[in-house]
Each structure stands twice: as structure tokens, then as C-alpha cells.
Amino acid sequence: MIELVVNGEARRLDLDPDMPLLWALRDHLGLTGTKYGCGIAQCGACTVHLDGAAARACQLRLGDLAGKRITTIEGLHPAGDHKVQRAWVAQQVPQCGFCQSGQIMGAAALLAATPKPSDAEIDAAMAGHLCRCGTYQRVRAAIHAAAQG
């Protein structure tokens, strides 16, 4: 039995301790906003916050998460109105949208640690987030906009 806190709620999971958090979230907790894109830490689609820092859910073993605080896209803001989400809407960032939960979680973690990131800091923090639709230019603009507001 693994106990952890997901989006502010205590959860007890009787699952294989080797299971990556990604599948526990998607298949057992119904939190499908966190996406599977590669399973090997290459795409960033599965990004969540682990005790406030960005982490790849496909690489987090449930067995290592006892007592940890996890935030997913669904829990970033109670009304989906985090400043990063607002900037994403204002800049019309998403195309297909599949990478965007991960992009937003990555950007929110970046801004929490670095409130006014430079282009180079954005590149460094977001390099692991692939977008096959090519929304990078707007991701960058939206991060800058969120940093302003």
C-alpha cells in the first residue's frame, strides 16, 4: 500500500511499486490530463510536479513516492485559471493539445523557481518538451507573458 498526496488529496494505492506514476494517475485515479508520449523521459508529455518541481511521471516509481506531494494539470489551479493557463489561452498556444499539459506543468515549475526567465533559461527548462505540432514560438511567448502578469 502506497500513500501519497495527489492534487491535495491523500490517496492510498494498492499497486505494483514498480508501476510508473503515469499509469497510476491515468488508469487508476482517472487523471488523464497527464499524457503518455514516449515512456522513456524523451517527450515531457507526462510532466507533473513532485513536491513542487517538474518531474516525468513515466520515470517515477510508485514505490519511491510514499508521502510525496504530486500535482497534475488537473490540480494546478482549482478553476484551471493559473497564470500560465491564462497566458496559454491568451496566446492561443495549443494545436492538437496533446503535449500541452506537460508544457504547462513545465512552464509553471520554471516560473515558480525563476519568476522572470530569459530566453536561454526557457530553452534550458523546456528542451525536454516535444511538440509535434510546432507550438514552440507561442510557448515561449506565453511563458514571457505569464512572467509579466
Added chain:
Amino acid sequence: MDRRHLLKAAGAALLVPVLAEAQQAPPGSPPGPPPTAIPPGESPNAGPGRVTAFLRIGADGRVTVLTPILEMGQGTHTAHAQIVADELGVPLSAVTVEVAQPEGPFRYTPVNEQYAGASWGVRLIQPRLRRAAAQARAVLVEAAAQRLGVPAGSLTLAEGRITHAASGRSLAVGEVAEAAAALPLPEQPRLQPAAERRLVGQPVPRLDVPAKTRGAAVFGQDVRLPGMLQAVAKLSPAHGAAMAGFDAAPARAVRGVVDVVPLGTRGVAVVATDTWAALKGAEAVVIRVEAALRAAARVVDATYEVPALAHAPLETDNCTVRIQGDAAEAWAPTQHQDWVRAAVAKGAGVAPEKVRVHTTFAGGAFGRRLMVEVAEQAAMVARAVGRPVKLTWPREEEFAQGYYRPAHACRLRAALDAQGKLTGLWFRSAGQSVMGDYRPGFMARGPAILDPFALQAVTDTPYRFGAFRSEWVRTEGPAKSWLWRSVGGSQNAFFLECFLDEVAAATGQDPYALRRALLAHDPRRLRVLQTAAETSGWGTPAPAGRHRGIAFCEIYDSPVAQVAEVSVERGTLRVHRVTVAIDCGEVVNPGQVTAQMEGSVAWGLSAALHEAVTLREGRTEQRNFDAYPILRMEEAPVVETHILTTPGVPVGGVGEPGVPPVAPAVANAIFAATGKRLRSLPLLQHDLRA
């Protein structure tokens, strides 16, 4: 004996792909709009207030647009809502867009199938939606006239209300929708004049964006049904080689694995209580493969070369199927509703009419989601285990199983007069046929059928070369070929536009001036070229260390010109800026056109710089993004888009035409920077140090 066919086209008029497709087979424009009236009999799209085949209007005034086109990121659903809201006279907020169950009015002639392709999501659907909305408007007004006992001509419909100005009485559209649905549709409804449009032509925000920033949009992989099991595919790893057998015991030993279901000779699906268990089981299963493998055909004598490419949408392919009695339901992020329906019917052993297809959001498509193999497999598994099942292809299978943009090689030769003017051009390419795998019947009609995609953007180029001959040689290979965003344009623009640059260099001409001369007869295309050149500062000094390259291409009725600005420092290439000019005819949503140009540049640049699928012993060597890198944030250039319109030119394609010019514009800029002529992709395989 190898089956090579030499095909010759004397000139551009003979083989315009879109036209050829329309006349002989897909994917082309139908000759006229199909009926907007609801077909007789039981409709799979039935519902209260279905005023026309394309529109349902609820008693609460909500308007549901039924469309054949999925939302895969291209913004089409928002454009559809804009068109209908304007033509019908309702607020945009009252409109929702839903992908229709496959049915007559949503299918294209002559193939009689419901699907999305060839950048037609707006250009082909717009006339149908306008007509349907205008018809709906007429019958709503007529129903209100009957209710109020006044002549229809004395009523106006705006903002969702039908008003009798003389008496001040009014009705909401929802109040008369059911009555209107019973009225006959006018054959020639009055269309709103352009001056009346409030939404079409405006950069209206996307309807699906808020949900996509909250993790709330439901993609195929997010579908959840009561009692559903998760399955993942493990398929034969070698192209063209059938599974000879498998050992399921190690998979069954994994906690959570429920079953291992064979998928014909393609492989197996491991079914489990969650995806993790299914993935572990799939890893444990041992698949035995037939020994004999065909080798890829080698093409020699090539001047230019491009490799095979994968679509790699970020959401891997999947389908969820529930079978109940003699009926089945499928949830699929698909571009082709009719093929999913047929595939599920086959896999589930039910009649096609008994299958409902729910089209979800797609996490990218790019042509990949015209493949429906996963739908049949999901149905086979659901049938075998007697439970609802979602079958997902893991990323490794997504890369391994083929359906690639086929590799091509191309030789070009130009004839020049004494002044260096181009008097003739010969273009000869070789590669696998996309149509051969996409619609085998089309290519099987005879011994020398031209794949309409093979010379796309070549036979129908607006350039005038003088004498012009284009040829395509069909080769065979073990992996399947498929439509990949911009299809033949993806390789042909690279060949032709780089070669024109070579001609310019060889004759001491400016590459822009050379193209100007080739388009001198065509003011619309010339203006596109000129806009890209002028807005990019062509002819003026570039910022220090930067160099420019230009390219032009037209597919799906939208000419696009691009100027890339690059630097090469100590062998390191950086693409700083790409200026795009597009004339896509009438514009429904300029915000989406801009977004599609940005996405197209990223897509084209990703392929130009990085991407290649290679085979070894019949198997794909790249299984995930570590071995198949795609464009990353730090490599993304600034994209500057200029949208041109030409009065009287209908809506052109937007999703694909921005892709073809990227690779040649960048390669030509590299030549300007280094003097190195790169004749093969991906560009980063070349050493750019001096």
C-alpha cells in the same frame, strides 16, 4: 523481376494530382456538394431538431454542427463554428461542433467515404456548411412566421432570435427548431452577403483551447468505459514478415495480465487491468517471425535524396471498442470514420451498419490517422475477452510498424540558352508509391499507373520552364508508404527548389530574380513570392553572420513562399527566422492560418534537420524519440507570417502547403552561408565545417 514502371508526363496539364484524384479516385474534391437534406431511413446522426443533415438545433437554442472532419490541432472546428454562426445568425457561444457518424451527406464522391485529408477541412466543407446554415435559417424563419401568423419576409434572424420588427414580438431559434425540422429545405437558400459576416475573416479564439490547457480534452487514449481493460500491441518486428508463433506464458505470469490475444499474423495484444501491466506483459511476450525478408530496392544515379520519415504524432495510435450483442461502438482519434467502421465490423464480427464511431480529439494526425489497423485489432481483442478494451500501440510500435513517407531519389537537368535563361527542365524521381499502400486498387488498375502524389507540386507547378518533362519510377520496398503531411510536396519541393538555386548560382543570377522570371506570367503567385522576399529584406544586407535562402511551392491551391535566415558558425547551423507568405484565397480565421504556418515551419524544419527512418535486416532502427529526434524548443526559429488574399479565389488548403518550402529554403540559405550544396536530407548529417 523487379516491377519498375517508367512514367512520363509531357507537361503540367496532364497530371494535376488533385484533379486526377477527383476524376479517378480519392482524395479529391467532389464535383458538387452532396445533399444537405437528411437522408431517408434511420440515421446514425438522428436527434431532435435536426433541421438539415449538418445541423441540430436544440430547444435550448444550442446549435450542433455535424462535420466529417476531426479536430487534430488544425483548428477546423472553430472555423466551422464561425461559418455556421455567421450564416445562421446565432452567437458563436451557441455553437458546438461534433464529428458525424459515417453517413451519406458526410462522404465524398467518388469513393463514398467520410474522412479528412488534402487540407480540405475548411476549403471543401465551407460551401456545404454555408448552404446548410442558410437552409436552416430559411426554415427557422418560416416556422416562426407560421407560429406568429406573419409573413416570413417580415422577420429577421439575428443573435439567435427571430424578430418581427413591426410588432416587437420575437422567438428564440430553439422555440421553433422542432417545427422547422419538419419543413422542406429550400433548394436555393439565400446566402448572407460578405458584408453581414461578423466572425468569418476574424482571428476568433479556438473553441478547444481552454479544455486543452486544463487537461480536460478527451483524446483517444483518455477514453474510459466501465469495466474496460487496457491492451497494448506487440507486433511482428520485421516489415513484411508475418508472425509465425508466440510464447504467451511469460506475459501471463505478469500480475494484472488477463489475456494474450493473437492479431492474425501481425502479432499479439496483451490485455491487462491497467496499461502498465499490459506493457510489462508485451515486453515479456516472445514473437517468432518468418525468416524470409525482402530487401529494399536500391536506387542509384541519384542527384538528390530524401529518407523515409515517420509521422510520430505525440499521441500514439489507439482505439477503444465495446461490443454489445450484434452491435459495436468505437472511440477513435481517426481521420477516416468509414474505414474505422469497416475495420471494427470486421474485427468484432458485426455488420458495418451496427458500428458507431465516436471520433475523439486526436493528438496530432498528419496523415497517420488514415491508418485504421489499430481499430480492427482493438475489436478483435474486445471480442476475444468479452469486455470493452482500449488498445494502444506503444511508442516503439508506432515507430516500428512502417507507413512512412517513402524515401525518394531525384535527378534533375536544366537546359539553358546562351544568356543563361532556362529553356527546359527534366525531373526524374524514384521511390515507393504512397497510393500503392493507401489505396492499392488505384495502382493495381494497370501496369503503368502514375501515383498522383508522386509528382505532386511538379507536374502542376505554376513555373514556366519552357520544355518540361517530369517522370517517376516506382520502386518497391519492405516497409509501407503512407501520406505524410504535404505528401509528394514534402520531397519534390526540396528537389526542385534546391535545383533552381543551383541553376541560379551556375548562371550568376539572384535566386529570387530567377523565380520571378519563371512566375512572370502569373500575378497571384508572383505576389506571394514578392511578399516573402520583400518582408524578409531580400536584397538588403542580412544581420551579421546570417544568410538567406528562398523557396516557393504550391499544393492544395495555396501558393507559399518562404525565406529562411540562417547562420553557420564553426559548423553549427542555426535557423533564426523564417518569413512566410501564403495566399490561401478567402480566409476564415487568420489566427489559425498563422498558427498553421508556424506549425508547418516547425514540421518541415524538423524533417529537414533531423529525421530519417532507416531499416536494418527488415526492421526499423528507430524505436523512440531518442533515436528519432524531432525539433526542440531551442531550435525553433521565429516565424513571421504574411497572409494574402485574392478576391474571387475560394478558400485554399492551410494545414499542409506551408511544409514543402521549408527544407529547400533552409538548404539554399546554407549554400549562401557556406557554398556547400546539400543534396540530401536530413541536413544535419552533413559536415558544415569549412
